[in-house]
Amino acid sequence: MRPPFLSSAAQYLRPPKMYHLYELQRALLEPLAHIAGASAEALRHPRNPLSKLPHVRTLGASQALFHRLGKRYPKQPWGIDEVENQGVKVSVAEEVVVAEPFCRLLHFVRRSEDPEVARRLAAEPKVFVCAPLSGHHSTLLRETIRALLKDHDVYVTDWLDARDVPLSEGIFHLDDYVHTVMRFLRLLGAGSLHVVSVCQPTVPVLGAVSLLAQAGEATPRSLTLMGGPIDARKSPTEVNLLATQHPYAWFEKNMIHKVPGPYAGQGRRVYPGFLQLTAFVMMNPKNHWKASFRYWIDSHKGESGAAAREMHEKFYDEYNAVLDMDAAYYLETVRTVFQEFALARGTWDVRGVRVKPAAIEKTALFTIEGEKDDISGLGQTEAAHTLCTGVPAEKHKHYVAAGAGHYGIFSGRKWRDDIYPKVRDFIRAHGG
Numbered sequence: 001m002r003p004p005f006l007s008s009a010a011q012y013l014r015p016p017k018m019y020h021l022y023e024l025q026r027a028l029l030e031p032l033a034h035i036a037g038a039s040a041e042a043l044r045h046p047r048n049p050l051s052k053l054p055h056v057r058t059l060g061a062s063q064a065l066f067h068r069l070g071k072r073y074p075k076q077p078w079g080i081d082e083v084e085n086q087g088v089k090v091s092v093a094e095e096v097v098v099a100e101p102f103c104r105l106l107h108f109v110r111r112s113e114d115p116e117v118a119r120r121l122a123a124e125p126k127v128f129v130c131a132p133l134s135g136h137h138s139t140l141l142r143e144t145i146r147a148l149l150k151d152h153d154v155y156v157t158d159w160l161d162a163r164d165v166p167l168s169e170g171i172f173h174l175d176d177y178v179h180t181v182m183r184f185l186r187l188l189g190a191g192s193l194h195v196v197s198v199c200q201p202t203v204p205v206l207g208a209v210s211l212l213a214q215a216g217e218a219t220p221r222s223l224t225l226m227g228g229p230i231d232a233r234k235s236p237t238e239v240n241l242l243a244t245q246h247p248y249a250w251f252e253k254n255m256i257h258k259v260p261g262p263y264a265g266q267g268r269r270v271y272p273g274f275l276q277l278t279a280f281v282m283m284n285p286k287n288h289w290k291a292s293f294r295y296w297i298d299s300h301k302g303e304s305g306a307a308a309r310e311m312h313e314k315f316y317d318e319y320n321a322v323l324d325m326d327a328a329y330y331l332e333t334v335r336t337v338f339q340e341f342a343l344a345r346g347t348w349d350v351r352g353v354r355v356k357p358a359a360i361e362k363t364a365l366f367t368i369e370g371e372k373d374d375i376s377g378l379g380q381t382e383a384a385h386t387l388c389t390g391v392p393a394e395k396h397k398h399y400v401a402a403g404a405g406h407y408g409i410f411s412g413r414k415w416r417d418d419i420y421p422k423v424r425d426f427i428r429a430h431g432g
Contacts, residue, residue, distance in 0.1 A: 017260075018257055019257040019258065019259065019260050019272055020260045022272070022274055023260055026072060029070040030070065030071065030072060032066075032070060033066065033067050033069075033070030033071040034067075034071070036063040036064070036066040036067040036070065037063070037064070037067035037071065039060075039063045040060050040061075040063035040064035040067055040299070043056055043057075043059055043060030043063065044057070044060040044061075044064070044299065044302060046302070057300050057302060058300060060299065060300075061296050061297075061299035061300040062296070064295075064296075064299040064309075065292060065295060065296045065299065068292075068295065068313070068316065069292075073316075073317060073320035073321040073322075074321060075137045075139065075161075075321050075323070076137070076139050076317055076318050076321055077139070078094060078108075078139055078142060078145070079142070080092050080094075080108060080142065080145060080146055080149065083110065083146060083149045083150050084150060085110065085112075085117070085120070085121065085150055085151070086120070088112065088114070088117055090110045090111060090112045090117065090121065091110070091111045091112070092108050092109065092110055092111075092149060093108075093109045093111065094106055094107070094108060094109075095107040095108075095109050097155065097187070098183075098184070098187065100180065101160070101165050101169035101170075101172075102159065102160055102162070102165060102169075102172045102176070102180070102326070103157055103158065103159050103160060103180055104157075104158040104160065105155060105156075105157065105158070105184050105187070106138075106155065106156050106157075106158045107154075107155050108145065108149055108154045108155075108156070110149065110153070121153070122153075124151060124152055124153055125151075125152050125153065125194055125427050125428070125431075126152070126153045126155070126188065126189075126192060126193050126194065127148055127152040127153065127154050127155070127193075127194045127195070127196060127427065128155045128156075128184065128185065128188055128193055128194070128195050128196070128220075129141060129144065129145060129148065129154060129155065129156040129157070129195075129196045129197075129198070130156075130157050130181060130195065130196070130197040130198070130201040130205045131156055131157050131158070131159065131198065131201070132159075132198060132199045132200040132201055133157075133159045133177065133200065133201070133325060133329070134199065134200040134276075134325075135273060135276035135277070135279075135280070135322050135323065135325070136318070136319075136321070136322055136323070137159070137318075137321055137322075137323055138156060138157060138158045138159055139318065139321075140318060140411075141156065141198060141410060141411075142318075142411075143410070143411040143412070143415060143416070144196075144198065144410045144411065144415070147415065147416055147420045148196070148420075148423075151424050152194075152424075152427070155184075155188060157180070157181070157184070157201075159323070160323070161273070161323035161324055162259075162265055162268060162270045162323070162324040162325055162326045163259045163263045163264075163265045163268065163270060163272075163323075163324040164263060164264045164265055165264065165265050165268065165326075166264050166265060167265065167266075167267055167268050171326060171328045172326035172328060172329050173326075173328045173329055173332055174204065174328075174329055174332035174333055174336060175332075175350045175351050176329070177201070177204045177329060178204045178207045178208045178211070178350050179208075179350075179351070181201075181204060181205055181208040182208045182211060182212060185208065185209075185212065185220065186212075186217070189218075190212060190217070190218040190219055190220050191218035191219070191220075191221070192221065192431075193220045193221065194220060194221055194222045194223075194224070194427045194430075194431075195209070195220045195222070195223045195224065196224045196226070196423065197223070197224065197225050197226065197228065198226045198227065198228070198409075198410050199226065199227050199228050199375070199376065199406070199410075200228065200229070200333070201228070202225040202226070202227075202228025202229070202230055202381060202384070203228060203229060203230060203336075203337050203343055205223070205225070206223070206225065206230065206343065206357060206384060206387075206388075207343065207348065207350055207355045209223055209357075209360055209363060210355050210356055210357045210359055210360055211350060211353060211355060213359040213360045213361065213362075213363075213390075214353070214356055214359045219360060219362055219363045220363050221362075221363065221364065221427075221430050221431035222363060222364040222365075222366065222426060222427055222430040222431070223363050223364070223365050223366070224366040224367075224368065224423055224426065224427075225365070225366070225367045225368070225381050225384055226367075226368040226369075226381070226409050226410060227368065227369060227370055227373055227375065227376045227381060227406055227409050227410070228376055228380065228381050229337055229338065229376050229380050229381075230343060230344065230367075230380055230381055230382075230383045230384045230387070231341060231343075231344035231379070231380055231383035232337060232338050232341060232344075232376075232380055233341055233344065234377060234378070234379035234380050234382075234383060235377025235378045235379050235380065236377060237373075237374050237375055237376070237377045238374065239338075239375060240338060240377070243334055243338035243339050244338070244339060248331065248334065248335050248339065251330075251331060251334050252327075252331055255271050255275060255330070256269050256270070256271060256327045256330075256331070257269070257270065257271075257272055257275075258270075259324065265324075268326065268327075269326070269327035269328075270324035270325060270326060270327055270330075271324065271325045271327060271330040271331075272324050273322030273323045273324050273325075274322065276322055276325075277320060277322045280319070291312065291316075294308070294312070295308075295309060295312045298312070336348060343355060343357075343387070344383060344387070357384070357387035357388045357389075357390075358387065358388065358389045358390045359390060360388050360390050360391055361390040361391060361392075363391065363395075364391070364395035364396075364397075364426070364429075364430035365384060365385060365388050365391050365395060365396055365397070366397045366398075366399070366422075366423070366426045367381045367382050367384050367385065367397070367398045367399070368381065368398075368399050368400075368401065368409055368419060368422075368423075369381050369382060369398075369399070369400050369401070369409070370400075370401050370404035370405055370406055370408055370409045371400055371401060371402050371403055371404055372403060372404060372405045372408075373404070373405055373406045373409070374405065374406060375406040376406065378400065382398050385398060395430065397426060399419075399422060401414055401418060401419055404418075404419075
């Protein structure tokens with residue numbers, strides 16, 4: 001989950017109708033990818049006597065890899081049907097609380113037929129997770145949500161693909177993101193709520209809580225900010241440097257395209273998800289090439305490589321599923337967060353109101369960074385403590401996860417075994 005940027009190679013990939021050409025390419029590749037997938041399944045099937053032959057296995061592995069490279073990747077389901085709560089399995093159902101044109105507020109409802117368990121679930125802390133709007137779908141936080149559900153009542157922002165939003169719904173700005181968060185905080189009851197924000201939304205979420213405090217409204221009991229660019233001047237990474245090396249006009253010229261038909265958002269100016277995916281891959285091209293080669297090897301192994309193939313497919317089904325962002329939101333994020341550093345400098349105005357984090361007094365603040373984060377460098381998230389001078393000293397906490405990269409702070413073993421317990425305990429310590 002990266003800030004909304006793209007490698008400078010994008011400037012060489014901009015025909016006038018780039019989005020249309022991309023869709024044409026996908027339309028041509030998709031039938032071939034489908035055929036390749038079916039062929040790979042048939043050639044590798046254990047009941048196929050020819051599957052034992054080396055040349056057949058090679059052809060099957062190649063077909064499988066072509067299928068993965070050529071297929072479309074839709075948004076993946078959350079797939080959280082049950083979790084364990086204090087040794088008891090409880091069911092989980094998704095419930096849409098609010099449906100807006102650009103975002104849904106999703107509630108993961110936990111249920112149990114045991115009255116005592118049901119009472120316990122109802123009494124547990126309410127947590128609002130602010131997912132990023134930076135290329136991937138909110139489902140990238142699946143492991144974050146799954147862990148939190150063990151001990152909390154969880155809500156999440158489920159951002160929608162801008163290409164599917166009709167132009168009649170208007171334009172989505174960075175200010176709109178802030179006010180969307182504010183609306184959801186009010187609806188959920190900010191005074192009894194704990195907020196967890198991962199990566200990109202740390203800036204608009206801190207802005208939203210600041211504006212609530214400035215207006216004399218209730219603010220969350222705790223605010224956990226994870227791996228976000230509160231002050232992108234600190235330990236700048238490659239994505240930070242890209243923003244400062246190019247002027248605002250460069251991003252508008254090279255990154256923005258109009259959605260073609262038959263999508264509902266036809267004509268909307270967006271930063272396309274397929275460009276963002278290119279950026280993701282170009283950040284670590286060798287790693288992705290090695291992963292593809294390992295997938296080919298595991299496909300060649302047949303049944304003995306099935307487990308590794310399944311892990312690869314599960315990861316890349318999510319990683320390759322991307323969404324478009326409204327051009328206004330994307331460009332304003334580039335300028336406000338990564339070029340002007342407006343929040344850190346105290347110059348950020350949201351709908352004409354200056355954002356003042358020092359106004360926050362009752363919300364406990366926990367910042368988390370990954371030691372090896374190559375997206376939000378060390379110190380960028382910690383900078384929130386310097387801004388939130390109104391928060392009492394005993395309500396400040398900072399943690400650096402040793403050996404963790406960007407994704408490691410919200411998914412994987414380090415998240416489950418090291419970081420999540422600290423988030424849980426922090427929530428409990430501050431009114432949970």
